[in-house]
Amino acid sequence: MKPSIGIIGLGYVGLPLALALAEKHTVLGYDTNKERVASLQKGVDNTKEIPTEEIQAVSIHFFDQPQALKHCSIYIVTVPTPLKEDNLPDFSYLESASTIIAQLLKIGDIVVYESTVYPGATEEICLPLLEVSSLKVDIDFSLGYSPERINVGDPHNTFKTIPKIVSASNKDALETLYTLYQSVLSAEVYKAPSIKVAEAAKVIENVQRDVNIALVNELAMMFKSFKIDIHEVLNAASTKWNFLNFRPGLVGGHCIGIDPYYLAHKSISMGYKPEILFSARKINEEIPNFVLKDLIQKLSFHKIKTSKAKVLFLGITFKENTSDIRNSKALSLALGLKKTCKNILIYDPYFKGEDLNIEFEFTSNLPEEQKFDVLVLAVAHSLFSKIKPLTLLSKVGFVYDIKAVFEPHEKIYRL
């Protein structure tokens, strides 16, 4: 008999996973967020990542009660792994999901975690909560870990086209999971030798990205004082085959800016305080402040009174082509700017200010006819590359193009 699959957590990761698996398997989705479940039942993804036609194209049921998943034999957990205020891992979602599954667990089931954690967390934190059921791993049920690697807002690298890592507590479960994921992926499924290896592989992908971006961010800050454009330097250096073409910018969101703290926490608990990892975090966290100071200096250079400056702010989400605002450094920058510039108008085609508990003025169209003292481009949404800054420049004092989307011009500054 084919297994029924229960997906626990239907967010940015869980929903695309559930829909892809539902093309070939029986899938039930469960989320604690009743509003999210109600809108998914109507075929609406309120994160705007997945169109209604795609949700309605497969047979899938969404529930806000876990009991609905009691006949499933594979449970896949895709709940958040954020940070607490002190940058320590917050396992509360994984813990509550594991406790719920323990109440549903039966002999022969497989429980797979996809949330990003540090190596060891699945076996040390989640497994004991599953075993509260009195069932024992590798005797009664199996444990798996398969990190998600989707790149939100990227239509080319999707759940189906990104190679997937699978790992499990025993060989049979590993084979079952390999076959399950391979049945819906066009990309390769890679069998990791252990759950810890799979956990570590995922977390270091984001650590590596954080460190590389921190390096170019540091160079950007350095070169600013040398009066050299970092983007021009990177264009030149990238002509060498082995130069890694990372670009400077704001590092936010719930992966790159979060996951390194998970690894660091584990490392410190084992007696080693990571150096590069923390330096990278510090540099990337500093960038909104650095841009803010630079922007205010430019306002003063252009003899624009900060308190009176009219600012058009393009992009507020944590990265390009998504509506996701969580841990957005573009938002941190806008908030910092708002302390001195009261007159900020935000244009973001993906996020229109809904659910934002902060008083910002949003516009739903690019206000091409209005005059502004400064235009700040904070997020490189693809739509912004169609903006013609030279037309706008007659109505804008200067442009601060953090992501170097526009062609260089004397009135366009970059990070």
Ligand SMILES: NC(=O)c1ccc[n+]([C@@H]2O[C@H](COP(=O)([O-])OP(=O)(O)OC[C@H]3O[C@@H](n4cnc5c(N)ncnc54)[C@H](O)[C@@H]3O)[C@@H](O)[C@H]2O)c1
């Ligand atoms: N978003 C990404 O781009 C991305 C990429 C790769 C990996 N990840 C990782 O995947 C995990 C999930 O991230 P996300 O972005 O999908 O989070 P998300 O916040 O978009 O979605 C998580 C969902 O889980 C639900 N939830 C929370 N606790 C629950 C519980 N006990 N039972 C059932 N549902 C519960 C929430 O209501 C929410 O809808 C995280 O560990 C994240 O680091 C995210």
